[in-house]
Amino acid sequence: MLLLKDEQATLDAGRQLGALLRQGDKLALSGTLGAGKTTFARGILEGLGYGEEVPSPTFAIVQQYELPETRIPVAHVDLYRIDDPDEIFELGLDDILDVGAMIVEWPDRMPDSFWRDALRIELEITGDDNRRLTWTAGSAWKDRWPLT
Template identity: 45%
Template sequence: MSDVERELSWATTDDTQAFGRRLGALLRGGDVLVLTGDLGAGKTTLTQGIAEGLGVRGPITSPTFVIARVHPSVVGGPALVHVDAYRLGSALELDDLDLDADLDASVTIVEWGAGLAEQLSDERLEMTITGEDVRTAHLVGVGDRWDDVLDAVAPTS
């Protein structure tokens, strides 16, 4: 199993959402994305774009207080399970959400999931978003699944 890495920059929220739409169109049931970044980094903005690319029912808002939301597909594709792990103290608490029931059939995005969500899948896309005016995203595709996906949305120069 190989890891593939890419780095991208987005100047606007529109750029962030456009990348999300391209990525979302390539995702399938069983995919897990772990998003990391400071408050306001663009994790939910990115998820909104991914949701559009997947064709799921919105609106997509941060699930901070409900911890997880399921957005069913309106185009016959996988549902989106959107999780905010910010208030979770451990991987055990994440496990208590019983996400395993939805993992194979859904795309699962876990905001604030670093150090907690890796247990959900041996193959996942880890994204760390930094910056204030221009956002920089460091993407690590863990597992062979992500080679072609990252080549399609973030080709190397």
């Protein structure tokens, strides 16, 4: 468990994680609205070298970041507006993992089997600006997680 005292701490933790990301990695970001999922994802993208504004992918659903903008290609996915699980397969998310990594907000919209080797992050609001970050790390994250 990590306690994140403010937005900057959430960004910093994301940056640390971004530095560890590699091809084929799946990150599942869970938490209620306003828990800091997109802020954490922004930090991850900064840790991958992205220096521009990071919009929330809520309306686009999938926001792609490619070389040379980032160290590896990555897709930032927000499944909040997906109601039918069949719609997810039309997004081609498996293809993304062939060349890069994936950060997914609202991962509960996908089957549990997809997250077998993933790093599952849960962000919980514990105060005005405070967040608690907990995780479950799949075997692909052995020796890389947790953050220190």
